[in-house]
Amino acid sequence: MTPEQARAExxxxxxxxxxxxxxxxxxxxxxxxxxxxxxxxKPSQFALQTFDMALQELEDAQAAFDEMLNDLFDGER
Numbered sequence: 450m451t452p453e454q455a456r457a458e459x460x461x462x463x464x465x466x467x468x469x470x471x472x473x474x475x476x477x478x479x480x481x482x483x484x485x486x487x488x489x490x491k492p493s494q495f496a497l498q499t500f501d502m503a504l505q506e507l508e509d510a511q512a513a514f515d516e517m518l519n520d521l522f523d524g525e526r
Contacts, residue, residue, distance in 0.1 A: 455526050462514045469507035476500040 476499045483492040520526045
């Protein structure tokens with residue numbers, strides 16, 4: 450892998466983390482609206498699942514980015 454390819458892969462991994470963070474924020478805002486004072490305190494199953502999936506994607510994106518950083522620090526990139 451060329452240095453340019455490695456940098457592009459690292460940038461894509463960081464963009465994945467940022468996008469996942471934005472999805473968590475959006476899902477949290479939606480979920481939060483279902484609690485008082487706006488909502489009745491009974492979040493929909495869809496809102497809960499959306500939030501859970503967003504959190505999982507963020508966790509996966511962070512793990513992939515961490516693995517890439519570890520490889521970089523270990524001199525494998």
